[in-house]
Amino acid sequence: MTLPAPHLPLGFTVELNRRARLTDGGRSLIGGSPTRVLYLTETAARLIVDGRVTVTDAASRALADRLLETAIADPVLASLPTPDPAEVTYVVPVYGRPAALERLLVSIGDGSRVIIVDDVSPDRAAIVEVAERFGADLVLLEQNHGPANARNVGLRRVTTPFVAFVDSDIVLDPAATPALLAHFADPRVALAAPRVLGLRDDRGLNWIGRYEEARSSLDLGIHPATVRPRSPVSWVPGAFLVGRVDAIGDGFSAEMREGEDVDFVWRLAADGWRIRFEPAARVWHEHRQTTRDWLGRKAFYGSSAHPLALRHPHDIAPAVLAPWSVGVIAALLAGRRWSVPVALVISTVAAVRIARRLGRSEHPYRVATRLTAAGVGASITQAMALLVRHWWPVAVIASFFSTSIRRALLLSAVVDAALEYRRTRPDLDPLRFGVARRLDDLAYGTGVWWSALKGRSVLALLPDIRSKF
Known part of the structure; x- marks a missing residue:
């Protein structure tokens, strides 16, 4: 489908996000993904009032x-038109779990059109009974091909402008769907996703459940975001997604049994569509709490790396680094007395070269210093993640032969857990959180390596070293 012309409605308001920064008296704007500097005309600068821009004419719309x-900015949810909930159809892929399906249908409520696609459940009679009791349309597949195919089968039966793909182990907040539908006031939005939180039941949560409640792979945080590869929110889970039917075409890649949601998002982004993550919309997911199931799911997530690398080789990199930041990391990893001075020299040279490209800024060196410092911080964070997550088998082996690698690995393991503990503030003591954090990364990294070895390719393990300084 050809992308529609950008035509945001009158009253549509956007707000600069937390990573954006106005400088030069409001005439320069730093932020975005990737980070850039926008130089504003006087007219454009006047349109930004208290960090917001409201569409009132052609200039503000542009x-x-x-x-x-x-x-650089995100829509203000309260400014978006009120959607019509009758314009969405829910598509539910099902494999067993009739009790969870019933719980989901209760949360969807009466009056909504629901299409249930049963992927050859072992207890199909129970699924049929639940579907009939709630008046849902039911499609019975003859062969099991996975959730991606089941969603597509349901999508082909949708006649409304919007579709909500929802897994059976989800419970909806009543305000979730309307909040996501509101984002489609922007004609370039193809997909919108909520924040996925852990579901508490009468049994409560054990220590793994409390870790997942704070640091679930499906919970993408508290800040709204544009979703695209190599950005702070680079994907959204397929557990609950609302899509514009005319934009999403045939839907998911039916042959994929893992990573199909990431592939779905990245294909839409590559075609120029916008994908929104909206944390004000909330749903709850039944997290795994037994150690075996939990670790297995983490490894399963990691196993999608190679299939995604085949389809998106330029987006799958576990880290994105500039050549100068590689030099900084290498110097620090050496663990010598000269390491910090050399890292400072490299960073200073990088800042000078960045400043030379900011000729229109009033204070190019000040801006360049901030950008360089942010780049160093991001590079160190990515390096720690590589050591304890994606590259842990190699890092562990190397630590037996290198004191500096051993020191870096241990430091990364502790610092990473401490930073995440401070950021998430879980209902769990630091020791068990740290253990869970390391098990999480070990299981995910194992899945990545298994998929790489199985596919005989290390593409999903290689960082992207950008050619520009």
Whole structure:
């Protein structure tokens, strides 16, 4: 489908996000993903009032659209038109778990059209009974081909403008679907996703459940975001997604049994569509709490790396680094007395070269220093993640032969857990959180390596070293 012309409605308001920064008296704007500097005309600068731009005419519409496209601003949910919930159909892929399906249908409520696609459940009679009791349309497949195919089968039966793909182990907040539908006031939005939280039941949560409640792979945080590869929110889970039917075409890649949601998002982004993550919309997911199931699911997530690398070789990299930041990391990993001075020299040279490209800024060296410091911090964070997550088998082996690698691995394991504990503030003591954090990364990394060995390719393990300084 050809992308529609950007035509945000009157009253549509966007707000600069937390990573954006106005400088030069409001005439320069730093932020976005990837980070960039926008130089504003006097007219454009006046349109930003208290960090917001409201569409009132062609100029404000163009500026708001530009800020959305560069991921410098996000829509203000309260400014978006009230959607019609009758315009969405729920598609539910099902394999067993009739009790969870019933719980989901209760949360969807009466009056909504629901299409249940049974993927050859072992207890099909129970699924049929639940579907009939709630008046849902039921499609019975003859062969099991996985959730991606089941969603597509349901999608082909949708006649409304929007579709909500929802897994059976989800419970909806009543406000979730309306909040996501509101984002489609932007004609470039193809997909919107909520925040996925852990579901508490009468049994309560054990220590794994409390870790997942704070640090679930499906919970993408508290801040709204544009979703695209290599950005702070680079994907959204398929557990609950609302899509524009005309934009999403045939839907998911039916042959994929893992990573199909990531592939779905990245294909839409590559075609120029916008995908929104909206944490004000909330759903609850039944997290796994037994150690075996939990670790197995983490490894399963990691096993999608190679299939995704085949389809998206330029987006799957576990880290994205500039050549100068590689030099900084290498110097610090050496663990010598000269390491910090050399890292500072490399960072200073990088800042000078960045400043030379900021000729229109009033204070190019000040801006360049901030950008360089942010780049160093991001590079160190990515390096720690590589050591304890994606590269842990190699890092562990190397630690037996290198004191500096051993020191870096241990430091990364502790610092990473401490930072995540401080960020998430879980209902769990630091020791058990740290253990769970390390098990999480070990299981995920194992899945990545298994998929790489099985596919005989290390593409999913290689960082992307950008050619530009």
